[in-house]
Amino acid sequence: MGFINWTELFPGEWSSTIFILYVALFINQGVLVTLSQHEGKYQYNTVLVVLMTEVLKLIISTLLYLQENPMSSILHDIHKYRKVLTLYMVPSSLYCLYNNLAFLNLATFDPTTYFLLLQFRVVITGIVFQVIFKKQLATKQWISLIILTAGCMIKHLSFDFYSSFSDTNFKIDVNILFIFVQTICSCLAGVYNEYLLKSEGANIHLGHRVRLSKDAYLLAIHDVKLPTKKKFVRQIAVALFDYDVLASSTVIGRSSNRSRDAKKDQDILEPKKFAALQEQLKNRPTLSNKIPLK
Template sequence: MGSTNWGELFPGRWSFVIFITYMALFVNQGIIVTWSQTKGHYEYNTVIVVLATEILKLIVSAILYCYKNKPVELAHEIIHHKNVLLLYMIPSILYCLYNNLAFVNLAEFDPTTYYILLQFRVVVTGIIFQLVFKKYLSMKQWISLFILTIGCMVKHIHISQNSENFETNFHININIIFIVIQVICSCLAGVYNEYLLKGKGANINIFLQNIFMYFDSIICNIIAFVILINVPNSFAIQFNNNNHHSIFTQPKIILIMINNAAVGIITSFFLKNLNSILKTFASALELVFTAILCWIIFHIPIYSNTIISIAMVSYAVVLYSQNPVINIKPEKDIEEEENLV
């Protein structure tokens, strides 16, 4: 096995910092959301929290853009790139579903199990990555993806002390379907968003692209809120309650919004400087730290299969790093794409 080329895996000066920050924020999110629950339920309207978070992201992105640019330039750029604004509606719809379902699924599963179930997006992301960017993965990379997937499945199996008992630690229910929807949304949105960041939006200020994303996301979440308040309570699944007026006075909810806003900002830097395949492996490493922190904070036990899973996932990351995918388009290709628009 060849040596790891860290210069290619983390091409920019800040790439590794972005990678670590991205993982830390995502681990925090699962733990804080679980911490905010009361006996597996939310004493606040989760859709409003997601909507408020998107508004916060939009404000932060606008401030960061105007830090080096005049506000009038912002209005001019929005009009000039209105077609890109419309293109961002697609990932915005997907992220709207993903973010709202995250609250639903974290009420059903502990953070470790939740992140493990999300790891089944690995193969889906790899396939979409090839179709969109025409960057075919090597056999070594496919092997690493396979090992990572098996490692996640091993963590998902619970082996009791009685060797005759062999069972999985979940049962098929509506939340498994929600997890599948989340996986699909995550894969499609992540790769499509990367395509916009490095394709049609390659020459657009990254904060302006964030503004496009969050503006569209606000519209999507407003629509989601209107729809969900009009559905029967049996189908609302924790979206509806009467305590939404006090969410901005609860420290836990404020922490969720701030952390989630930071996740959104750092994700755009991640996709701009790295790629969605490495993003998938970052998510895999998150379950390692999540398991440890959940054991410390929530006293969720770590079984032998968890240790085996961590070992397999870690090996898969090292194997993948032998031949990372660099997905930065040459300026000539970008210019040719723009001429076609």
């Protein structure tokens, strides 16, 4: 059993800080929404709150866009990428429904129960991701999903320690249905967004008939200077294979001689993708100039 590679888990200087802030804000959002209730009801229009939140996100995104682009290019880019804009209406609509259901469900469940039941989306996402992207989940991942499912079910069991186990009730009502719809919205929006990023519409040919979406490529080369080929190759490799494949595979199908599992067989990295990765390493200084960043 190997150690956790923190460098891969948090590759950027601010990665760990952003991760901690994300978790803290995500949890506190549920707590703050619950505290804003009065006798289990909201004294404000929750739909309007969601709308104002989305408008604020739009304003912030526009300001970030204007830091690197002129104001005149906004309408031009909207027209140029109108197909992408239309496609992203699907996940945005799902997230809109998700945010409205969050207020409804937090009025019914306490934050602890709400967040625990909401984690069932990990199970649904894992199954849908495997079906759509034809990616087999590892045994450890399936075990994690089973444990998570069991935890969600146990949390909703009604135990009475003074009665027999057969008298234990499993409560299913319309509120559970709302939680299920919320998890489906989150799952489908995330998977659909991943599908758009990996679709054939806007991609870059890396060589050897291997293509990577433009968004994924730009994320990989973001903040990578030309001399730092090691970091560039690592990020392109993650974009091509993902962390799980890289952790369980090698070029020749065996671990390094320096590894404690040197004699243990491992999966072989897909030769075509590995050849494309080598091509990127060779052409790194000139390739970045060919990719339009705007």
